[in-house]
Amino acid sequence: MIFKLTSKGNNLTEIASRLYVDKIPTPSEYKNGIEDCKCIWTNLAIYSILYDEQYIGTYTAGKTSRSYVGSKNCKKIDKSKWIIIPNHHPAIIDESLFKTAQENISYKPEPINKRENGTSQRYGNIERPLKGKVVCGYCNHKMRLSSTRNAVFTCMYTMAAPDTPCHKFKIGNNELSDVIYGLVCNHIDSLLQADNASNYTGNETETVDLITENKRKVREMFEQFTRNEINEDEFASVKRQLNEELKRLNQFNSTINSETGKLVSIQVIMNELKKYAKQLKQEGTLSKSIIDLLVEKINVYPGNRITVEWIYSEPKSVDLSTAMIA
């Protein structure tokens, strides 16, 4: 069906809509035997089928390699090194239909598209700090930011699915940035208030002293043993006790060390934050560096409800901030 539609001159988006209406499961839904299929095809999935030579009876293998058995990292292999056996099995698609379909489709990856129509050349230099952070709260897919002057985030995932809640769901970059600016300012303030970096000093040197003392005792026991002042059994049992004690001390010491390590990095971030807080209030706008430092993800829901997932949060508080755009 994909091949027929394409040779009739339908583009990828039109085909995706048709596949959705006809409730055709996507390759991964089909492979995983998912019963409740969403049937939302991406352009890339359709494109891969159009170029899959298995449909004209060619057997292909060795397209990817793994560094070890069971590894999840796949490496793409150059086409010249693939195993290709033409007429391996009966063709599902007529070869001429296969060719026409490929000729009809003019798939261009996004960046080329944008460069061609010139918009990103005109507006490409404007910094867009929220780009790549905004996720559609309904379908959990990243929203795409247009590169026009009044840029908008759009949920592209459900473009072909008119009956989904986030179909053609959009939110303006400017209004979203205003709301996020307010949330970021509040978040920084609360982080700076919750300064709790002074509980651990002192403990570390104490355990180190105890460890040295423990080792000294073991040495002393050994000397007593060699001087025949204690017998072998006595030495073994005391040594066992001291070893257990040493193990516990070492463990405690490594926890302390990792805690102090954490505290050091929090301190570094706090200093960064103080710098940024000043900058934020002076400039009144968000910068990419501050968004990258603080924001994990921004969820936007239809009805303009917004939640922010922070990278660092103050202790004992919820990791989310919520806001609405009026």
Ligand SMILES: [Zn+2]
């Ligand atoms: Zn969506």
